[in-house]
Amino acid sequence: xxxxxxxxxxxxxxxxxxxxxxxxxxxxxxxxxxxxxxxxxxxxxxxxxxxxxxxxxxxxxxxxxxxxxxxxxxxxxxxxxxxxxxxxxxxxxxxxxxxxxxxxxxxxxxxxxxxxxxxxxxxxxxxxxxxxxxxxxxxxxxxxxxxxxxxxxxxxxxxxxxxxxxxxxxxxxxxxxxxxxxxxxxxxxxxxxxxxxxxxxxxxxxxxxxxxxxxxxxxxxxxxxxxxxxxxxxxxxxxxxxxxxxxxxxxxxxxxxxx
Numbered sequence: 001x002x003x004x005x006x007x008x009x010x011x012x013x014x015x016x017x018x019x020x021x022x023x024x025x026x027x028x029x030x031x032x033x034x035x036x037x038x039x040x041x042x043x044x045x046x047x048x049x050x051x052x053x054x055x056x057x058x059x060x061x062x063x064x065x066x067x068x069x070x071x072x073x074x075x076x077x078x079x080x081x082x083x084x085x086x087x088x089x090x091x092x093x094x095x096x097x098x099x100x101x102x103x104x105x106x107x108x109x110x111x112x113x114x115x116x117x118x119x120x121x122x123x124x125x126x127x128x129x130x131x132x133x134x135x136x137x138x139x140x141x142x143x144x145x146x147x148x149x150x151x152x153x154x155x156x157x158x159x160x161x162x163x164x165x166x167x168x169x170x171x172x173x174x175x176x177x178x179x180x181x182x183x184x185x186x187x188x189x190x191x192x193x194x195x196x197x198x199x200x201x202x203x204x205x206x207x208x209x210x211x212x213x214x215x216x217x218x219x220x221x222x223x224x225x226x227x228x229x230x231x232x233x234x235x236x237x238x239x240x241x242x243x244x245x246x247x248x249x250x251x252x253x254x255x256x257x258x259x
Contacts, residue, residue, distance in 0.1 A: 002033035007040065012197035012258075013190065014047040014095075018054040023061035026108045028079070031086050038089045048258050049197040050093060051189050052116060053100040054109070056182070059125070062107025065134065080139040083108065087140050091115035091212070094205040096196035100189035101125045102182055106164070111140040114149060117208070119175070120189045121167040122182035127175060130162040148215070150174050200238035201258035206230070 004020040016037055018024040041047055054060050063083075071079065090097065090112065099116035105127045113119050113127075121127070129138045129146065137143060138159060147155035150173045158165065170176045180188045196204060206229035214222030233239050237259040245254035 002029075002036065004030045005033035005037055007037045009047060010190075011194050012046065012048040013193040014041050014044075014050040015190075016041075016050060016052040018052070018060055023058055023104065024054045024109065025062065025064040026060060026083070026112075027064040027067050028082075031083055035086045035089065038086065038093065041093055041095070042089075045258075047095065048199075048201050049096045049098070049193040051098045051100060051193045052090075052112070053186055053189070054102065054105075056102055056186075058103035059099070059101045059105040060109025060112060061104045062109055062130070063140075083140045087112060087115050094208065095201070096193070096199075096204055096208070098189045098193045100186045101127070101176065102185055104164075106130055107138065107142075108140050111138060111142045111145065114141065114145040114175075118177050118189075118192060120178050120180060120185055120192070121170060121176040122185040123167055123179055124182050125167040125170065125176070125179075126164040127167075127170050128162065128164040129159050130164070132160060133162040146175075198256065200236070200242060200254075200256040202236045202238060203233055206233055 004018065006017045006019060008015045008017065016034075018030070020027075020030055041050055068076070068079075097116040097118070099113040099119045101113055101119060102122040103124055103126065105113055105121075105125060107128075107130060110127050110129060129142045131138050131142070138146070143155075143159065146158065150158075154173050165173070165175070167176065167179045171179055178188070210222070210226045210229055214225055238256045241256060242254040
């Protein structure tokens with residue numbers, strides 16, 4: 001249990017809570033605690049989905065500017081490298097991940113949320129990459145993940161201008177998947193995470209690997225990757241349970257053990 005990031009486990013869902021008032025600004029302590037929690041999540045077999053949440057008022061308003069204002073290039077490079085590596089670690093977790101976004105989700109906060117498989121936003125959410133207004137650019141994956149989600153043209157608009165988008169625009173451009181009232185977004189995100197926590201864990205992990213890594217390369221390489229992870233699933237209990245249940249009772253009735 002860290003000072004600024006907590007992990008709670010409920011119904012097979014690892015709930016990661018950011019708690020650095022007032023705006024969950026991301027500093028080196030937060031990065032270190034996130035790294036510890038993501039490592040713990042990757043090693044545990046009782047966690048089959050993960051949810052990240054910043055609380056009722058804000059998700060995360062970005063990196064701590066006070067930490068960066070006097071940095072030299074020599075200091076900035078290892079700082080941003082560590083942040084990129086931790087965010088990559090979250091993106092590559094072998095379970096489905098959901099971000100529950102309320103209030104401001106800006107800069108490094110949005111870059112963290114974009115690492116999740118699914119983003120659910122409150123009606124009061126404001127999302128953006130405002131780094132250009134500080135004389136810098138996104139450095140924790142924003143220039144790479146944002147265009148992959150919303151397209152190059154829209155990503156240039158958001159990054160060049162630094163403007164915030166409301167939840168409805170974020171959904172329209174594909175930056176978030178669904179919008180809910182602020183008081184409901186966490187519960188809806190938990191419902192989604194619980195659904196995946198009951199699914200075939202190894203198959204979901206294989207799908208995530210094939211999708212994430214396949215999208216980064218050429219088609220033929222992706223097809224080979226898909227073939228390999230597909231075949232590996234025939235050693236799992238969930239494959240046998242899923243297929244036998246289908247033959248005996250029809251689709252959608254299997255109960256998966258996560259093995």
